[in-house]
Amino acid sequence: MTLLEVNDLHVTYSGDPDVEAVRGVSFTLEEGETLGIVGESGCGKTTLAQAIMGALPDNGEITGGEIIFDGEDITHLSNRERREIRWERMSMISQSAMNSLDPVYRVKDQIKEAIQEHRDMSDSASYERARELMELVGLDPDRVEDYPHQLSGGMRQRVIIAMSLALDPDLIIADEPTTALDVIIQEQILYRIKELQRELGNSMVMVTHDISVVAETCDSMVVMYGGELMEYGGVDEIFNEAQHPYTLGLQNAFPSVEGEKRDLTSIPGSPPDLSEPPGGCPFASRCPFSAPECEQPLPTVEAGENHQVRCHEPIPFEQIRNRSTEDETWLSPNQH
Numbered sequence: 001m002t003l004l005e006v007n008d009l010h011v012t013y014s015g016d017p018d019v020e021a022v023r024g025v026s027f028t029l030e031e032g033e034t035l036g037i038v039g040e041s042g043c044g045k046t047t048l049a050q051a052i053m054g055a056l057p058d059n060g061e062i063t064g065g066e067i068i069f070d071g072e073d074i075t076h077l078s079n080r081e082r083r084e085i086r087w088e089r090m091s092m093i094s095q096s097a098m099n100s101l102d103p104v105y106r107v108k109d110q111i112k113e114a115i116q117e118h119r120d121m122s123d124s125a126s127y128e129r130a131r132e133l134m135e136l137v138g139l140d141p142d143r144v145e146d147y148p149h150q151l152s153g154g155m156r157q158r159v160i161i162a163m164s165l166a167l168d169p170d171l172i173i174a175d176e177p178t179t180a181l182d183v184i185i186q187e188q189i190l191y192r193i194k195e196l197q198r199e200l201g202n203s204m205v206m207v208t209h210d211i212s213v214v215a216e217t218c219d220s221m222v223v224m225y226g227g228e229l230m231e232y233g234g235v236d237e238i239f240n241e242a243q244h245p246y247t248l249g250l251q252n253a254f255p256s257v258e259g260e261k262r263d264l265t266s267i268p269g270s271p272p273d274l275s276e277p278p279g280g281c282p283f284a285s286r287c288p289f290s291a292p293e294c295e296q297p298l299p300t301v302e303a304g305e306n307h308q309v310r311c312h313e314p315i316p317f318e319q320i321r322n323r324s325t326e327d328e329t330w331l332s333p334n335q336h
Protein backbone atom coordinates (compact mmCIF):
# COMPACT_ATOMS: atom_id res chain seq x y z
CA MET A 1 0.00 0.00 0.00
CA THR A 2 1.16 3.53 -0.75
CA LEU A 3 2.05 5.48 2.40
CA LEU A 4 3.29 8.72 0.88
CA GLU A 5 2.52 10.36 -2.42
CA VAL A 6 4.16 13.59 -3.53
CA ASN A 7 2.62 15.10 -6.66
CA ASP A 8 4.22 17.92 -8.65
CA LEU A 9 5.46 19.60 -5.48
CA HIS A 10 6.81 23.15 -5.59
CA VAL A 11 8.40 24.90 -2.61
CA THR A 12 9.50 28.54 -2.63
CA TYR A 13 11.51 30.55 -0.12
CA SER A 14 10.51 34.18 -0.08
CA GLY A 15 13.31 36.70 0.05
CA ASP A 16 15.15 39.05 -2.20
CA PRO A 17 15.11 37.30 -4.60
CA ASP A 18 12.69 34.39 -4.07
CA VAL A 19 14.17 30.91 -4.44
CA GLU A 20 12.12 28.04 -5.83
CA ALA A 21 14.05 25.19 -4.19
CA VAL A 22 11.72 22.32 -5.21
CA ARG A 23 10.33 22.48 -8.72
CA GLY A 24 7.70 19.93 -9.66
CA VAL A 25 8.86 16.77 -7.84
CA SER A 26 6.64 13.64 -7.82
CA PHE A 27 7.17 10.20 -6.28
CA THR A 28 5.44 7.57 -4.17
CA LEU A 29 6.65 5.56 -1.18
CA GLU A 30 5.17 2.18 -0.36
CA GLU A 31 4.62 0.93 3.19
CA GLY A 32 7.73 -0.68 4.66
CA GLU A 33 10.01 0.66 1.93
CA THR A 34 12.95 3.07 2.00
CA LEU A 35 13.25 5.78 -0.64
CA GLY A 36 16.51 7.65 -1.15
CA ILE A 37 16.68 11.29 -2.21
CA VAL A 38 20.11 11.96 -3.61
CA GLY A 39 21.88 14.94 -5.17
CA GLU A 40 24.64 17.42 -4.48
CA SER A 41 24.41 20.15 -1.86
CA GLY A 42 21.90 22.87 -2.76
CA CYS A 43 19.70 20.67 -4.97
CA GLY A 44 16.65 21.00 -2.71
CA LYS A 45 16.78 17.69 -0.83
CA THR A 46 16.43 19.12 2.68
CA THR A 47 13.69 21.47 1.51
CA LEU A 48 11.74 18.52 0.10
CA ALA A 49 12.20 16.55 3.34
CA GLN A 50 11.11 19.51 5.47
CA ALA A 51 8.05 20.12 3.28
CA ILE A 52 6.94 16.50 3.81
CA MET A 53 7.59 16.78 7.54
CA GLY A 54 5.72 20.10 7.78
CA ALA A 55 8.86 21.70 9.14
CA LEU A 56 9.82 24.32 6.55
CA PRO A 57 11.54 27.48 7.81
CA ASP A 58 9.21 30.48 8.22
CA ASN A 59 10.03 31.91 4.79
CA GLY A 60 9.42 28.57 3.03
CA GLU A 61 6.04 27.75 1.53
CA ILE A 62 4.49 24.99 -0.56
CA THR A 63 3.50 26.88 -3.70
CA GLY A 64 2.12 24.02 -5.79
CA GLY A 65 1.31 20.33 -5.89
CA GLU A 66 0.26 18.06 -3.05
CA ILE A 67 1.48 15.69 -0.35
CA ILE A 68 -0.78 12.73 0.44
CA PHE A 69 0.09 10.79 3.59
CA ASP A 70 -1.76 7.55 4.26
CA GLY A 71 -4.60 8.67 1.97
CA GLU A 72 -4.94 12.12 3.56
CA ASP A 73 -4.01 15.37 1.80
CA ILE A 74 -1.65 17.03 4.29
CA THR A 75 -0.34 19.75 1.96
CA HIS A 76 -2.03 22.67 3.61
CA LEU A 77 -2.79 21.50 7.14
CA SER A 78 -2.51 24.11 9.86
CA ASN A 79 0.49 23.99 12.20
CA ARG A 80 -1.69 22.50 14.91
CA GLU A 81 -2.99 19.76 12.64
CA ARG A 82 0.52 19.08 11.44
CA ARG A 83 1.81 18.74 14.99
CA GLU A 84 -0.60 15.87 15.58
CA ILE A 85 0.95 13.92 12.72
CA ARG A 86 4.50 15.01 13.39
CA TRP A 87 6.44 12.66 15.68
CA GLU A 88 3.38 10.45 16.26
CA ARG A 89 3.22 9.26 12.65
CA MET A 90 6.32 10.82 11.08
CA SER A 91 9.63 11.62 12.66
CA MET A 92 12.79 13.22 11.38
CA ILE A 93 16.49 12.66 12.04
CA SER A 94 18.15 15.82 10.82
CA GLN A 95 21.73 16.56 9.72
CA SER A 96 23.07 17.97 12.94
CA ALA A 97 20.64 16.20 15.26
CA MET A 98 23.34 14.69 17.46
CA ASN A 99 24.30 18.19 18.53
CA SER A 100 20.71 18.97 19.43
CA LEU A 101 20.75 16.83 22.59
CA ASP A 102 20.52 19.07 25.64
CA PRO A 103 23.87 18.92 27.47
CA VAL A 104 22.32 19.42 30.92
CA TYR A 105 19.91 16.48 30.88
CA ARG A 106 20.66 12.78 31.07
CA VAL A 107 19.80 10.70 28.00
CA LYS A 108 16.94 8.97 29.84
CA ASP A 109 15.24 12.27 30.60
CA GLN A 110 15.45 13.39 26.98
CA ILE A 111 14.02 10.14 25.62
CA LYS A 112 11.31 10.12 28.32
CA GLU A 113 10.38 13.68 27.43
CA ALA A 114 10.11 12.77 23.73
CA ILE A 115 7.67 10.01 24.69
CA GLN A 116 5.67 11.83 27.35
CA GLU A 117 5.14 14.91 25.19
CA HIS A 118 2.86 12.80 23.01
CA ARG A 119 1.83 9.79 25.11
CA ASP A 120 0.23 9.44 28.47
CA MET A 121 2.90 7.08 29.83
CA SER A 122 4.08 6.78 33.42
CA ASP A 123 7.65 7.65 34.43
CA SER A 124 8.60 4.05 35.02
CA ALA A 125 7.04 2.78 31.76
CA SER A 126 8.74 5.50 29.72
CA TYR A 127 12.03 4.79 31.50
CA GLU A 128 11.71 1.12 30.48
CA ARG A 129 10.84 2.20 26.95
CA ALA A 130 13.96 4.43 26.89
CA ARG A 131 16.14 1.43 27.83
CA GLU A 132 14.43 -0.74 25.25
CA LEU A 133 15.03 1.90 22.55
CA MET A 134 18.71 2.13 23.50
CA GLU A 135 19.04 -1.60 22.99
CA LEU A 136 17.20 -1.37 19.71
CA VAL A 137 19.79 1.01 18.29
CA GLY A 138 22.67 -1.09 19.58
CA LEU A 139 23.58 0.84 22.75
CA ASP A 140 24.03 -0.48 26.28
CA PRO A 141 20.72 0.40 28.05
CA ASP A 142 22.67 1.50 31.13
CA ARG A 143 24.03 4.41 29.09
CA VAL A 144 20.60 6.10 29.52
CA GLU A 145 22.10 7.40 32.76
CA ASP A 146 24.80 9.31 30.81
CA TYR A 147 24.88 12.95 29.85
CA PRO A 148 25.37 13.60 26.09
CA HIS A 149 29.04 14.64 26.54
CA GLN A 150 29.83 11.18 27.94
CA LEU A 151 28.85 9.62 24.60
CA SER A 152 30.79 9.58 21.31
CA GLY A 153 29.34 11.27 18.20
CA GLY A 154 28.19 7.92 16.84
CA MET A 155 26.48 7.04 20.14
CA ARG A 156 24.74 10.42 20.26
CA GLN A 157 23.45 9.88 16.74
CA ARG A 158 22.15 6.47 17.83
CA VAL A 159 20.31 8.18 20.71
CA ILE A 160 18.72 10.51 18.16
CA ILE A 161 17.64 7.51 16.09
CA ALA A 162 16.22 5.93 19.27
CA MET A 163 14.22 9.11 19.90
CA SER A 164 12.91 9.10 16.34
CA LEU A 165 11.64 5.55 16.93
CA ALA A 166 10.14 6.33 20.34
CA LEU A 167 6.54 6.66 19.17
CA ASP A 168 6.82 3.95 16.52
CA PRO A 169 6.08 6.28 13.58
CA ASP A 170 4.95 4.99 10.17
CA LEU A 171 7.50 7.18 8.38
CA ILE A 172 11.02 8.23 9.37
CA ILE A 173 12.74 10.97 7.38
CA ALA A 174 16.50 10.76 7.80
CA ASP A 175 18.37 13.78 6.42
CA GLU A 176 22.08 12.91 6.07
CA PRO A 177 21.89 10.84 9.29
CA THR A 178 25.55 9.82 9.25
CA THR A 179 27.36 12.52 7.29
CA ALA A 180 29.07 14.03 10.34
CA LEU A 181 30.54 10.66 11.40
CA ASP A 182 33.63 8.79 10.29
CA VAL A 183 33.27 6.10 7.64
CA ILE A 184 33.41 3.05 9.95
CA ILE A 185 30.78 4.44 12.34
CA GLN A 186 28.74 5.59 9.34
CA GLU A 187 28.74 2.01 8.00
CA GLN A 188 27.66 0.56 11.39
CA ILE A 189 24.84 3.04 11.86
CA LEU A 190 23.52 2.63 8.33
CA TYR A 191 23.55 -1.12 8.83
CA ARG A 192 21.59 -0.75 12.07
CA ILE A 193 19.08 1.65 10.47
CA LYS A 194 18.50 -0.87 7.71
CA GLU A 195 18.07 -3.75 10.16
CA LEU A 196 15.67 -1.73 12.28
CA GLN A 197 13.63 -0.75 9.30
CA ARG A 198 13.32 -4.44 8.40
CA GLU A 199 12.44 -5.45 11.97
CA LEU A 200 9.96 -2.66 12.65
CA GLY A 201 8.50 -2.41 9.15
CA ASN A 202 8.23 1.39 9.03
CA SER A 203 8.84 3.37 5.84
CA MET A 204 11.78 5.67 5.45
CA VAL A 205 12.94 8.58 3.34
CA MET A 206 16.75 8.74 3.32
CA VAL A 207 18.23 12.07 2.20
CA THR A 208 21.89 11.91 1.20
CA HIS A 209 24.47 13.38 -1.17
CA ASP A 210 26.18 9.97 -1.31
CA ILE A 211 24.69 7.64 -3.89
CA SER A 212 26.47 4.63 -2.35
CA VAL A 213 24.41 5.12 0.83
CA VAL A 214 21.29 4.82 -1.32
CA ALA A 215 22.64 1.61 -2.87
CA GLU A 216 23.13 0.16 0.62
CA THR A 217 19.90 1.20 2.28
CA CYS A 218 17.10 1.99 -0.19
CA ASP A 219 14.50 0.22 -2.32
CA SER A 220 13.75 3.15 -4.61
CA MET A 221 15.38 6.51 -5.27
CA VAL A 222 14.84 10.04 -6.53
CA VAL A 223 17.86 11.79 -8.05
CA MET A 224 17.47 15.56 -7.65
CA TYR A 225 19.29 18.36 -9.36
CA GLY A 226 18.56 22.09 -9.34
CA GLY A 227 15.30 21.50 -7.43
CA GLU A 228 14.01 19.06 -10.06
CA LEU A 229 13.69 15.31 -10.29
CA MET A 230 16.19 13.91 -12.80
CA GLU A 231 15.71 10.17 -12.42
CA TYR A 232 13.35 8.07 -10.32
CA GLY A 233 12.79 4.38 -9.89
CA GLY A 234 13.81 1.16 -8.16
CA VAL A 235 17.38 1.12 -6.83
CA ASP A 236 18.15 -2.07 -8.76
CA GLU A 237 16.81 -0.62 -12.00
CA ILE A 238 18.77 2.60 -11.57
CA PHE A 239 22.03 0.97 -10.46
CA ASN A 240 21.92 -1.51 -13.31
CA GLU A 241 20.66 0.86 -15.95
CA ALA A 242 21.00 4.49 -14.93
CA GLN A 243 20.21 6.69 -17.89
CA HIS A 244 20.46 10.28 -16.73
CA PRO A 245 23.95 11.75 -17.19
CA TYR A 246 23.72 13.32 -13.71
CA THR A 247 22.98 9.96 -12.05
CA LEU A 248 25.85 8.41 -13.98
CA GLY A 249 28.14 11.24 -12.88
CA LEU A 250 27.16 10.67 -9.22
CA GLN A 251 27.81 6.95 -9.60
CA ASN A 252 31.30 7.72 -10.86
CA ALA A 253 31.95 10.05 -7.97
CA PHE A 254 30.98 7.52 -5.27
CA PRO A 255 32.13 4.03 -6.26
CA SER A 256 30.90 2.34 -3.05
CA VAL A 257 30.63 2.88 0.71
CA GLU A 258 33.75 0.75 1.35
CA GLY A 259 35.62 1.87 -1.76
CA GLU A 260 37.90 4.83 -2.00
CA LYS A 261 35.90 8.03 -2.40
CA ARG A 262 36.77 10.44 -5.13
CA ASP A 263 35.70 14.02 -4.90
CA LEU A 264 32.65 15.24 -6.81
CA THR A 265 35.14 16.94 -9.13
CA SER A 266 34.36 14.08 -11.50
CA ILE A 267 31.42 16.32 -12.43
CA PRO A 268 33.07 19.71 -13.00
CA GLY A 269 31.08 22.83 -12.11
CA SER A 270 28.39 23.38 -9.49
CA PRO A 271 24.57 23.32 -9.26
CA PRO A 272 22.62 26.30 -10.63
CA ASP A 273 21.53 29.32 -8.63
CA LEU A 274 17.89 28.54 -7.88
CA SER A 275 16.95 32.20 -7.69
CA GLU A 276 17.56 32.26 -11.45
CA PRO A 277 17.01 28.69 -12.65
CA PRO A 278 17.80 27.91 -16.27
CA GLY A 279 14.75 27.48 -18.50
CA GLY A 280 15.56 23.99 -19.79
CA CYS A 281 17.42 21.12 -18.18
CA PRO A 282 19.15 22.50 -15.06
CA PHE A 283 22.09 20.11 -15.62
CA ALA A 284 22.70 21.14 -19.26
CA SER A 285 25.62 23.50 -18.54
CA ARG A 286 27.58 20.69 -16.81
CA CYS A 287 26.40 17.82 -18.96
CA PRO A 288 28.95 16.31 -21.36
CA PHE A 289 26.14 15.24 -23.68
CA SER A 290 24.07 18.43 -23.81
CA ALA A 291 22.70 19.67 -27.12
CA PRO A 292 20.58 22.69 -28.15
CA GLU A 293 17.31 20.86 -27.33
CA CYS A 294 18.41 20.72 -23.67
CA GLU A 295 17.38 24.38 -23.37
CA GLN A 296 13.74 23.28 -23.73
CA PRO A 297 11.64 22.22 -20.69
CA LEU A 298 12.40 18.67 -19.59
CA PRO A 299 10.32 15.76 -20.89
CA THR A 300 9.63 12.70 -18.70
CA VAL A 301 10.80 9.49 -20.36
CA GLU A 302 9.33 6.18 -19.11
CA ALA A 303 12.48 4.08 -19.15
CA GLY A 304 10.81 0.99 -17.69
CA GLU A 305 7.87 -0.09 -15.55
CA ASN A 306 9.57 1.25 -12.46
CA HIS A 307 11.91 3.84 -13.90
CA GLN A 308 11.54 7.46 -15.11
CA VAL A 309 14.17 9.73 -16.56
CA ARG A 310 13.85 13.45 -17.23
CA CYS A 311 16.26 14.04 -20.10
CA HIS A 312 16.09 15.13 -23.75
CA GLU A 313 18.28 12.13 -24.63
CA PRO A 314 20.58 14.14 -26.94
CA ILE A 315 22.26 10.84 -27.87
CA PRO A 316 20.84 7.34 -27.15
CA PHE A 317 20.90 6.38 -23.45
CA GLU A 318 22.96 3.30 -24.27
CA GLN A 319 25.75 5.52 -25.57
CA ILE A 320 25.42 7.95 -22.65
CA ARG A 321 25.86 5.02 -20.25
CA ASN A 322 28.91 3.64 -22.05
CA ARG A 323 30.65 6.97 -22.35
CA SER A 324 29.91 8.09 -18.80
CA THR A 325 32.34 5.52 -17.35
CA GLU A 326 35.25 7.20 -19.14
CA ASP A 327 36.88 9.92 -17.04
CA GLU A 328 37.61 12.09 -20.09
CA THR A 329 33.87 12.37 -20.76
CA TRP A 330 33.56 14.51 -17.65
CA LEU A 331 36.63 16.64 -18.30
CA SER A 332 35.15 18.86 -20.97
CA PRO A 333 31.45 19.37 -20.31
CA ASN A 334 29.21 20.80 -22.96
CA GLN A 335 31.58 20.10 -25.85
CA HIS A 336 29.27 17.83 -27.77
Ligand SMILES: Nc1ncnc2c1ncn2[C@@H]1O[C@H](COP(=O)(O)OP(=O)(O)OP(=O)(O)O)[C@@H](O)[C@H]1O
Binds near residue numbers: 044048059060
Ligand atom coordinates in the same frame (compact mmCIF):
# COMPACT_ATOMS: atom_id res chain seq x y z
N1 LIG B 1 15.51 29.42 4.56
C1 LIG B 1 15.94 29.61 3.29
N2 LIG B 1 15.73 30.79 2.67
C2 LIG B 1 16.13 30.99 1.40
N3 LIG B 1 16.72 30.05 0.64
C3 LIG B 1 16.95 28.85 1.21
C4 LIG B 1 16.58 28.56 2.56
N4 LIG B 1 16.92 27.28 2.83
C5 LIG B 1 17.50 26.79 1.71
N5 LIG B 1 17.51 27.73 0.74
C6 LIG B 1 18.01 27.56 -0.65
O1 LIG B 1 17.27 26.52 -1.25
C7 LIG B 1 18.11 25.74 -2.11
C8 LIG B 1 18.02 24.28 -1.73
O2 LIG B 1 18.55 24.09 -0.44
P1 LIG B 1 18.46 22.71 0.35
O3 LIG B 1 19.09 22.89 1.70
O4 LIG B 1 17.08 22.21 0.29
O5 LIG B 1 19.38 21.78 -0.56
P2 LIG B 1 20.10 20.40 -0.18
O6 LIG B 1 20.17 19.65 -1.44
O7 LIG B 1 19.42 19.77 0.96
O8 LIG B 1 21.53 20.87 0.25
P3 LIG B 1 22.29 20.57 1.64
O9 LIG B 1 22.63 19.13 1.61
O10 LIG B 1 23.49 21.47 1.56
O11 LIG B 1 21.33 20.96 2.72
C9 LIG B 1 19.51 26.34 -1.99
O12 LIG B 1 19.69 27.22 -3.06
C10 LIG B 1 19.46 27.09 -0.68
O13 LIG B 1 20.34 28.18 -0.69
